[in-house]
Amino acid sequence: MESPDPRAQEDASEDQRPNARFCSDLSRFDDQPALIEDGQTITYRRLADLQQCWSERLGARRSLVFLEARNHTSAIAAYLGCLKGGHVVHLFGEDERDKLAERVELFRPNVVLSFNAGRLEEDHPHRVTHALHPQLQVLLSTSGSTGAPKLVKLSDRNISSNALSIAEYLQLAAGERAVTSLRFNYSYGMSVVNSHIATGGTLVLTERSAAEAAFWTLLRAHAGTSFAGVPYVYERLRLAGFSWADAPSLRYATQAGGRLPPDMVRHFADLGERHGWRFYVMYGQTEASPRMAYLPPEMAAAHPDCIGIPIPGGQIALIDETGRDIEAPDVAGELVYRGPNVMMGYAVGPADLGTDCSAGQLRTGDVACRNADGLFCIVGRTARFVKPFGIRINLDQIEHLLAPELPGIVCAGDDRRIVIALPANGHDAPVDSAALTTRLAEHHGLPDFVFEIVRLREIPRLSTGKVDYRAVMEAAGSASQRSADFPGLMSGTFLREIGREMARIVGFQESQWSGVEQIYATLVGQGATGASTFTDLNGDSLVYVETHMALEEYLGSVPPRWEQMSVDELEEMRSHAARI
Amino acid sequence: MPHAFDRYASGHSGRIIETDIVLRAIAISAVVFNHSHPVRPFNYAGGMTVLLMLAGYSLARFALSRTETQDLPTVILRFATRIWLPCLAIVLASFAIRRQFDLAELLFISNWFPGNDLAFLFVWYPQVVVQLLLCLALVFSIPAAARQFTARPLAATLIVFLIVFAAGRLFSQDHVPDALRTIPPQRIAWNFILGCLVFFALASPLAPRWNRVALVSLTIACAALAFGLRSLEFWTLSMSVVLLSYWPRLRLPESLARLFQIVGQASFTIFLLHVIFLRIYTLGLGLENQSGAWLFAMCGSLLAWLMATATLRVWRRLKGNDWLRRSLAPVLPGSLLAHLRPLRLGRLERH
Numbered sequence: 019m020e021s022p023d024p025r026a027q028e029d030a031s032e033d034q035r036p037n038a039r040f041c042s043d044l045s046r047f048d049d050q051p052a053l054i055e056d057g058q059t060i061t062y063r064r065l066a067d068l069q070q071c072w073s074e075r076l077g078a079r080r081s082l083v084f085l086e087a088r089n090h091t092s093a094i095a096a097y098l099g100c101l102k103g104g105h106v107v108h109l110f111g112e113d114e115r116d117k118l119a120e121r122v123e124l125f126r127p128n129v130v131l132s133f134n135a136g137r138l139e140e141d142h143p144h145r146v147t148h149a150l151h152p153q154l155q156v157l158l159s160t161s162g163s164t165g166a167p168k169l170v171k172l173s174d175r176n177i178s179s180n181a182l183s184i185a186e187y188l189q190l191a192a193g194e195r196a197v198t199s200l201r202f203n204y205s206y207g208m209s210v211v212n213s214h215i216a217t218g219g220t221l222v223l224t225e226r227s228a229a230e231a232a233f234w235t236l237l238r239a240h241a242g243t244s245f246a247g248v249p250y251v252y253e254r255l256r257l258a259g260f261s262w263a264d265a266p267s268l269r270y271a272t273q274a275g276g277r278l279p280p281d282m283v284r285h286f287a288d289l290g291e292r293h294g295w296r297f298y299v300m301y302g303q304t305e306a307s308p309r310m311a312y313l314p315p316e317m318a319a320a321h322p323d324c325i326g327i328p329i330p331g332g333q334i335a336l337i338d339e340t341g342r343d344i345e346a347p348d349v350a351g352e353l354v355y356r357g358p359n360v361m362m363g364y365a366v367g368p369a370d371l372g373t374d375c376s377a378g379q380l381r382t383g384d385v386a387c388r389n390a391d392g393l394f395c396i397v398g399r400t401a402r403f404v405k406p407f408g409i410r411i412n413l414d415q416i417e418h419l420l421a422p423e424l425p426g427i428v429c430a431g432d433d434r435r436i437v438i439a440l441p442a443n444g445h446d447a448p449v450d451s452a453a454l455t456t457r458l459a460e461h462h463g464l465p466d467f468v469f470e471i472v473r474l475r476e477i478p479r480l481s482t483g484k485v486d487y488r489a490v491m492e493a494a495g496s497a498s499q500r501s502a503d504f505p506g507l508m509s510g511t512f513l514r515e516i517g518r519e520m521a522r523i524v525g526f527q528e529s530q531w532s533g534v535e536q537i538y539a540t541l542v543g544q545g546a547t548g549a550s551t552f553t554d555l556n557g558d559s560l561v562y563v564e565t566h567m568a569l570e571e572y573l574g575s576v577p578p579r580w581e582q583m584s585v586d587e588l589e590e591m592r593s594h595a596a597r598i
Numbered sequence: 599m600p601h602a603f604d605r606y607a608s609g610h611s612g613r614i615i616e617t618d619i620v621l622r623a624i625a626i627s628a629v630v631f632n633h634s635h636p637v638r639p640f641n642y643a644g645g646m647t648v649l650l651m652l653a654g655y656s657l658a659r660f661a662l663s664r665t666e667t668q669d670l671p672t673v674i675l676r677f678a679t680r681i682w683l684p685c686l687a688i689v690l691a692s693f694a695i696r697r698q699f700d701l702a703e704l705l706f707i708s709n710w711f712p713g714n715d716l717a718f719l720f721v722w723y724p725q726v727v728v729q730l731l732l733c734l735a736l737v738f739s740i741p742a743a744a745r746q747f748t749a750r751p752l753a754a755t756l757i758v759f760l761i762v763f764a765a766g767r768l769f770s771q772d773h774v775p776d777a778l779r780t781i782p783p784q785r786i787a788w789n790f791i792l793g794c795l796v797f798f799a800l801a802s803p804l805a806p807r808w809n810r811v812a813l814v815s816l817t818i819a820c821a822a823l824a825f826g827l828r829s830l831e832f833w834t835l836s837m838s839v840v841l842l843s844y845w846p847r848l849r850l851p852e853s854l855a856r857l858f859q860i861v862g863q864a865s866f867t868i869f870l871l872h873v874i875f876l877r878i879y880t881l882g883l884g885l886e887n888q889s890g891a892w893l894f895a896m897c898g899s900l901l902a903w904l905m906a907t908a909t910l911r912v913w914r915r916l917k918g919n920d921w922l923r924r925s926l927a928p929v930l931p932g933s934l935l936a937h938l939r940p941l942r943l944g945r946l947e948r949h
Contacts, residue, residue, distance in 0.1 A: 259803075519908035525856050540914045553663070558677050559656030563619050563863040564907070575614070578847075581660060 039178040040216035041098050044069060047218035050192055054240055055091050055223040062218065065095060072099020075140075081128035082148050082371065083107045084118070087203035089223045092138040094211065096131055097202070101174075105129075106150050106371065108157035108169060109203035125169075125368050149372035157365060158205055160304045160410070170205075170304045171362040171370070179358040180307040181212035183329040187312055188244075188270060188298065194219035195267075197242040199228045199251070205308035206274050210246050229254055234264060241267040248275035250591055252282060257577050262293045270315070274300040274308075277396065279590075283322035287315065301325035301396070305380050307359040310334065311394060324393040325386070332357035334394055336386060344388075350397050353386040354379055383410070404431045406468045411436065416458070428477050430487040430494070434533065437494040440473045470494060531572040534585045541565045552581040613855035617841050617848055618652055623861035625649045627896065628834075630872045633720070634892035644834030646723060647789060647825075649865070651835060653727055654793025655842070657734075662751065662794060663801070670738040678731040682706065684870055685717075685724040692717040709781045718873045722781045729783045730790050752798040752809075759795045763788040763820055770824075788824070789835075792817065796842055810843040860900065867903035868896065875899055 044052070047062035054060070060068070072095055076083060083100050087093055087109040100107035108127065110118060115132075122130060126144040133139070153173035160170050184190070196214050198221055200207030214221050222240045226233040228251050237245070245268060247255075252273055262268070271290065278286075283299055290297040296315035299322075302308035311334060313326030328334045336344040336351035344351040356379040363375030383403040386396050402413045413436070416429040426441045438454070451471040459466045478489035521527040531537050538550065541564050542557045557565060562581065569576045573592050580588065628645030635642065661673045686706075693699050693716060700716050702708040708715055709722040709729075738744045747754045766788045799813045800806075817839040825831040850858065861868070875898035879891045 515912045516905070516908045519911050520904050523904060523908060524860060540911050553660055556673060556676055558660050558680065559653065560680055560866055562656070562660065563622070563859060566616070566619070567859050567863070582663075 039174065040181045040212055041069070041101055044098070044215070047192065050218050051220045052215070052218075053091050053094060053221050053223055060091055065098070068095035069098040069102050072096045073103035073105075076100065076103050076105050076129060079147070080150055081105045082125065082150065082368075084122065084125075084127045084130045084132075085109055086115075086132040086138070087111060087201055087207075088133055089198040089201065089225050090133075090138070091223060093131075093133075094202075094221070094223070096138060097211075098215070101155060104155075106148075106154050106157065109208065110159065111201050111203040114159065114203070125365075125371075148368055151362065151372050151374055153374065154362060154371060156208075158203065158208070158304050169365045171365050171374075172307050173362050173374075176307040176359045176361060177208075177212055178216075179331060180209060180309055180329075181216040183331050183359070184209055184213040184309055185217045186330045188213070188272070190214065190217040190219055192218035194244060194269075195222060195240055195242045196220070196244045196246065197222040197233065197237045197240065198224055199233065199246050200248075204275075205302070205304040206246065206248070209302075209308055227251075229258075234260075237265055238267070243267055243269040245271045247271070247273055249273065249278040249282070250276075252278060252286060253587070253591060254577060256282065256285065257579065257583075262289050262295075265293075268293070268295040270296040270298060272298045272300055274302055276590075280322035283313075283318055287318035287322070290315065291319075299324075299326065301394075303380070303382060305361045305382075306355055306357070307361065309359070310355045310357070310380075310382075313393070317391075317393065321389070321391065321393050321395075324389065324395045326393055328355070328357070329359075332359070334386075336388060336394075337381075347390050348387050350385050350387045352400055353382045353384045353394065353396070355382060356380075383412075404436065405433050406431075406436065406464055409462065409464060411462055411464075419461075420454075426477065428485050428487075428490055430485075430490040432491070434468075436469050437491055438469060438471045439477060439490050439494060440471070441475075441477050529568065529571045531568055534569070534572065534588045537565060537568045537572060538585070541568055547585065549584050549586065551584050557581065612849045613852050614847050614849050615855045615858060617846050618655060619862040620848060620850075620858045621648055621838050621841065622652055622865050623858040625652065625834075625838075626865040626868050627861065630868060630895050630899075631892050633872065634876055634895055635888045642830060644830040647831045647835050648838045649869075650723070650727070650786065650789045651793040651796070651838065654790040654795075655797045656793070657731075658751075658755070658794040658797035662747075663797070670744055671735040674731050674735040674738065678728045678735070681724050681731075681866075682728050684866075685719065685721060685728075688719045688870060688874075689717045689721065692719070709783075712780050718877060719870060720873065723869070726781060726783045726786060727790070730787055733783070752795075752802050755791065755795045755798050759788060759791045762791050763824075766824065788820065792820070792835075792839075796839055800843060800846065814840055814843055860904075861896075863907075864900050864903035867906070868899040871899040871902055872896070 044062045044066035049061045049063055051059045052062045052065040068091075076099065080103075083096075083105050085093065085096055085100065085107050087097065097107060097109065099105075108121075108125070110121070112133075114121075118130075118132075122143055126146050126148075128142060128144055128146070128148075130141040130143055131138050132141070151171070151173075153175060154171055155174045156172040156177055157169040158172065160168065190213055194214060194217065196210055196219065198207070198210070200210065202208045202211045211221060213219075220240075222236060222242060224233060224236055226236065228234075228245070228247055236242075242265070245265070271286065273283075273286070278299060283297075286297045297318055298315055299313040299318060300309060301311040303310065309329050310332060311325045311328050313321065313324055317324070317326065333356040335354045335356065336349070337354050338344055338351050360376055360378055360380045363370065363373065365371055383400050384396050385400060386394050388394055404411050404413060411431070413429045413431055416436070416438070417427060420427045420429075420438070424440060428439045428441075430437045430439065436458075438458070454471055455466050455469045458464075458469045472494045474490070474493050478486040478493060518527060522529045535547075538552070538555055538557075541561050542552065542555045552562070552565060566576055566580070569580060569588065573588060577583070577591070625645040625648035628642065629649065632642040632645060657674075657677065661670065661677060689703055693704075695718075696716055698716050700708060702711055703715055703717060703721060706721075706725050706728060709725040715721050738747070762784065765784045766786060769782065769785045795816075796813060799809045802809055814836075818836045821832045821835045825835075872895040875895040876891055878898070879885050879894045885891070885894075
């Protein structure tokens with residue numbers, strides 16, 4: 019399925035320096051308000067000046083710039099200045115500061131712009147000249163590269179075409195006012211900034227979360243016309259009984275960053291209809307700059323489980339295992355996206371900054387089908403991708419990573435655990451499982467307990483000779499069960515474990531809960547399923563405080579009425595929080 | 599416009615804690631304080647009153663708010679068993695230590711008779727709660743009653759509350775000498791049902807502001823009638839309901855919140871064991887300082903709870919669980935749990 023590309027005339031220029039088209043001439047919007055921060059309005063004319071200042075300040079030589087993306091005027095102006103000056107800008111978040119040193123060491127940026135006491139400060143750590151691809155403009159980290167310095171490369175064409183596509187299907191115009199509910203190092207947040215700047219809209223800048231009343235006060239005060247949220251935020255707003263009537267200026271709301279359950283889509287579509295705003299369910303990945311599809315609001319109530327249709331200029335195809343296109347409706351296949359917004363590839367080091375590995379298409383790893391109405395619905399993921407805690411992990415990549423040191427290693431997994439299976443006959447030397455687990459956990463930014471190292475006598479295989487990953491998971495289950503034999507009640511291990519647990523209860527040690535199911539099993543004493551709630555499991559007042567505390571440790575905060583929320587709902591909250 | 603969501607939004611120092619946890623912790627500390635101060639200028643009562651109200655509140659929150667009415671009697675009976683089993687263990691242990699026996703106490707009905715109990719436990723409280731739970735289970739086993747209740751929980755609870763409050767006043771023993779007083783459930787059932795009423799009134803989406811005002815007014819009026827304006831019980835109960843109504847979650851300094859949570863979690867164990875620790879302090883160690891006795895009983899009970907809870911958690915994590923061990927867990931040291939293994943009724947689970 020393909021939509022006409024209104025931006026065909028805007029193909030990548032042959033110029034050796036990109037200049038993001040969507041923001042190349044900000045002054046054309048004259049005295050329209052561009053940014054509002056702390057009650058101060060920055061017009062487009064003024065923003066164009068600031069952009070020019072930043073562009074010049076960063077120098078005539080094309081540089082690699084690392085910019086801390088906060089919702090402040092200076093950060094937005096610096097970002098636009100980088101784009102105008104043709105510099106390559108990597109947007110990083112406040113929460114990535116701990117990984118910054120490693121990233122700076124690896125990529126050797128010329129300039130690092132980061133906040134110190136509320137001011138954007140400039141640092142010039144490396145004077146090297148990078149071989150930067152002529153079209154490269156933005157580098158973003160993906161959810162899958164939280165722990166590893168792997169960045170998505172986006173060109174001028176990628177971000178500009180996506181901004182204009184979004185503006186087209188959301189019908190954005192100069193009167194729009196978006197209050198920043200997302201950080202703009204997050205691709206969804208960046209797309210809000212880009213699409214509004216592209217159309218002369220206004221950004222009301224705040225670092226407040228949509229979970230705070232102050233955010234909505236700001237939205238009302240500045241007559242915000244749109245709201246962008248991830249599923250977690252929508253779920254919490256619904257749980258908190260947020261009154262949408264208090265946002266009368268709202269024209270539309272968008273949702274992306276994960277799957278919102280169909281009943282919630284219906285709920286918000288219905289709310290929108292009642293309060294006079296449109297609700298857009300959107301689908302994307304950072305690798306697509308990020309938007310790929312959207313569900314037209316009028317179809318949300320009837321097809322709440324769908325991601326909708328491709329954005330203008332994009333094309334979605336489904337392919338089978340042999341790579342052939344699937345044309346028939348309701349047949350599942352891997353979703354492949356083609357469009358001008360598909361990334362230039364990944365950068366794992368400075369050498370990658372000079373290349374364009376884009377094949378013009380993106381294999382998303384999501385399995386989808388097309389229904390009779392031509393709408394796409396996600397039905398799963400290709401087996402070799404898993405998403406523990408919402409972080410996308412390629413199991414093949416782990417195998418490749420470890421294969422040189424651990425020949426014959428096999429990696430299987432699901433969204434809860436990743437099993438590293440070592441063939442017993444393949445390794446004479448002992449393997450330090452704890453060290454390996456820690457290494458993998460740090461590399462992928464996941465907790466240790468997600469990784470399970472097991473030694474199998476033989477790696478199970480299918481008759482075709484391929485590894486039987488399902489059998490690997492099952493074998494790992496029984497192997498770890500054997501290794502976890504009960505240590506004996508008066509044994510040192512058991513007593514030490516009790517001591518540790520006591521320290522965890524009083525807060526001297528951090529608790530290591532692996533999931534809501536485990537919390538319920540340990541504290542309520544009942545095996546839970548995804549649909550179970552605390553009350554379903556006969557949780558009562560004798561254990562609820564303990565359970566509340568454990569959930570608080572695991573989830574960060576516990577919503578009101580948590581006892582009536584299912585395990586899946588609570589887990590979904592956590593994974594969205596991790597993604598944000 | 600403040601949203602409920604704000605109250606647990608990040609960005610502030612401290613920790614958000616549910617008010618009923620704070621109240622539970624303060625109430626149990628007050629109970630132990632009262633019991634550790636036999637020589638006192640006036641009665642520090644009030645803790646038990648709040649605990650009884652919170653027991654009703656929790657029952658409504660975790661059991662009565664279910665929509666499947668056919669489950670209600672089972673759920674209530676299961677909860678009653680969880681209270682009864684550890685109490686029974688202490689009663690039996692007390693008989694063994696004292697080499698005495700009391701059938702009424704064994705049958706959990708000694709609250710109907712005047713006189714002192716043998717158990718190292720203020721056993722009237724669990725007796726009243728268990729008896730009330732049995733009555734509720736009986737009522738909910740009538741399908742029509744369960745349906746009526748589920749259809750209009752607030753109205754039904756209000757009617758029940760008014761009836762039991764009138765019954766309470768009818769069976770008032772204000773003018774009976776202390777030695778002859780009994781504590782049958784009808785005398786204080788209103789205190790327990792008040793907790794249910796608090797939950798349903800605050801959970802009701804209709805007219806929340808008026809619900810709160812009406813609830814607080816009703817509590818103040820009933821508490822004044824039952825206890826008198828000058829009693830500590832009146833003030834503690836009224837203030838507790840005000841807090842629950844207007845500040846359902848509190849932001850407290852991290853360490854204070856953690857302390858409340860731990861004491862709140864351990865409140866049932868503290869209730870079960872504090873008398874034993876008070877006896878150890880006065881009879882075993884021969885000490886007399888009353889504040890020291892309070893501290894000793896609180897810390898001793900907390901430590902016992904901590905050890906038992908940690909043991910149970912480790913046990914469950916490593917092996918499995920069943921309902922019998924679960925019921926006895928609050929009072930048994932972990933090593934004893936192993937001997938119950940042949941009795942296990944639940945299925946083996948691995949976590």
